[in-house]
Amino acid sequence: MNESTIELLAAWRGLKLTKPPYVLNGDHVLIEKGLCHSYGCFNDYISDRDFGNKSPHKLHTGLIPIPYAGDILKAKIYILALNPGFGPHDYYAESFDTDFCKARIQQLRQQHLNETFPWMDLNPLFCWHGGYKYWTSRLNDIIDKLSEQKEISYKEALSRLSRAISCLEYIPYHSKHYGISRSVVNKMLSPKLIKAFVHGYVVPRTKRGATAIIVTRHVDVWELPKHDNIIRYDAAQSRAAYLNSKSPGGPIIARIMGLKP
Numbered sequence: 092m093n094e095s096t097i098e099l100l101a102a103w104r105g106l107k108l109t110k111p112p113y114v115l116n117g118d119h120v121l122i123e124k125g126l127c128h129s130y131g132c133f134n135d136y137i138s139d140r141d142f143g144n145k146s147p148h149k150l151h152t153g154l155i156p157i158p159y160a161g162d163i164l165k166a167k168i169y170i171l172a173l174n175p176g177f178g179p180h181d182y183y184a185e186s187f188d189t190d191f192c193k194a195r196i197q198q199l200r201q202q203h204l205n206e207t208f209p210w211m212d213l214n215p216l217f218c219w220h221g222g223y224k225y226w227t228s229r230l231n232d233i234i235d236k237l238s239e240q241k242e243i244s245y246k247e248a249l250s251r252l253s254r255a256i257s258c259l260e261y262i263p264y265h266s267k268h269y270g271i272s273r274s275v276v277n278k279m280l281s282p283k284l285i286k287a288f289v290h291g292y293v294v295p296r297t298k299r300g301a302t303a304i305i306v307t308r309h310v311d312v313w314e315l316p317k318h319d320n321i322i323r324y325d326a327a328q329s330r331a332a333y334l335n336s337k338s339p340g341g342p343i344i345a346r347i348m349g350l351k352p
Contacts, residue, residue: 092164092292093291093292094291095284095287095288095290095291095292096164096288096291096292098284098287099158099284099285099287099288100200100201102115102116102117102280102281102284103115103156103158103199103200103201104199104200104201104202106156106199108155108196110131111129111130111131111152111153112127112129112152112153113152113153113154113155113156114127114152114156114264115156115263115280115281116280117279117280117281118279118280118281120275120278120279121150121152121264121271121275121279122152124275126148126149126150126271126275127149127150127151127152127264128149128150128151128152128153129151129152129153130151130153130182131153132153132182132185132186133179133182133183133185133186133187134186135153136153136179136182137179146270147266147267147268147270148266148267148268148269148270148271149266150174150262150264150265150266150271151177151181151182151264151265151266152264153182154177154181154182154185154264154265155185155192155195155196155199156199156263156264156281157175157195157198157199157260157263157265158199158259158260158263158281158284158285159198159201159257159258159259159260159285160198160210160211160212160257160258160260161198161209161210161253161256161257161258162201162204162209162210162254162257163201163257163259163288164201164292165209165254166255166256166257166302167255167256167301167302167303167347168255168256168257168302168303168305168343168344168347169256169257169258169259169289169293169297169302169303169304169305170256170257170258170259170305170307170334170340171258171259171261171289171304171305171306171307171308171313172258172259172260172261172307172308172332173260173261173262173269173308173309174260174261174262174263174264174265174266174269175260175263175264175265176221176225176265176266176267177265177266177267178221178267180219180220180221181221181265184217184220190216191211191217191220194211194214194217195211198211207250207253207254208249208250208253208254209253209254210252210253210254210256210257210258211253212225212226212258213226213227213230213249213250213252213253213256214249214253215246215249227249229331229332229333229334229335230252230334230335230344231335232335232336232337232341233252233334233335233336233341233344233345233348233350234248234249234252235248236336236345236350237251237252237348237350240350240351241349251348252348255347255348256344259285259288259289259293260285261282261285261286261308261309261312261313262276262279262281262282263281263285282312286312286313286314289304289313289315290314290315294315294316294321297318297320297321298318298320300320302320303320303321303322303343303344303347304320304321304322305322305324305334305339305340305343305344306321306322306323306324307324307328307329307332307334307340308324308329308332309329310323310324310325310329320343322339322340322343323339324339324340
């Protein structure tokens with residue numbers, strides 16, 4: 092592993108998950124500026140006197156952060172996003188589903204990942220969760236084509252994509268809508284770490300032809316070089332951020348997965 096990868100993993104493996112807020116050392120400007128919700132569990136979330144009226148732009152630091160998903164060292168396709176979304180199911184899942192919570196922690200630590208479904212958002216075990224619905228809806232025809240052309244089950248198609256794709260988040264904390272100012276982001280460590288990982292580990296692999304990068308959100312912040320295997324979504328495309336065969340990123344996913352047009 093190169094230096095940027097070591098620093099990224101060391102930082103997130105060092106985050107204590109015993110009590111919220113779960114904020115990386117170097118990101119405490121979020122707390123100082125009052126930009127966080129830090130509910131300790133689902134019951135705390137629904138018991139808040141202002142339940143339903145809180146700012147949708149605040150970050151939920153009572154949830155396990157998601158700076159990345161999938162196997163970030165072995166992936167062939169990297170999706171660069173802005174920050175993980177939010178729904179009440181997130182608190183419910185981490186409060187009451189031990190398998191889900193365990194998978195979230197393994198993903199954060201990048202240790203003991205599920206070999207069949209390293210990207211947990213495509214794991215049928217969690218098909219009830221919003222993350223599964225979100226990503227399968229964006230990859231829908233790629234999953235179907237993979238199943239049909241490779242003559243495998245839908246579940247096996249999910250597994251192959253789960254092993255091939257990693258999603259990297261510029262900001263690792265959940266929110267319903269994104270609304271963190273650039274001045275605050277510039278004082279945070281987490282976006283610097285993930286950006287350094289992209290430039291130090293992912294881009295060199297992409298230039299060698301080993302991987303592809305699909306930037307779905309805030310293309311400018313990643314400052315990536317021009318390359319045939321680096322796909323950038325424009326403002327209109329980024330709103331839905333689809334990854335099917337009609338999207339900018341779909342064809343390169345299909346090619347890497349060995350699919351016919």
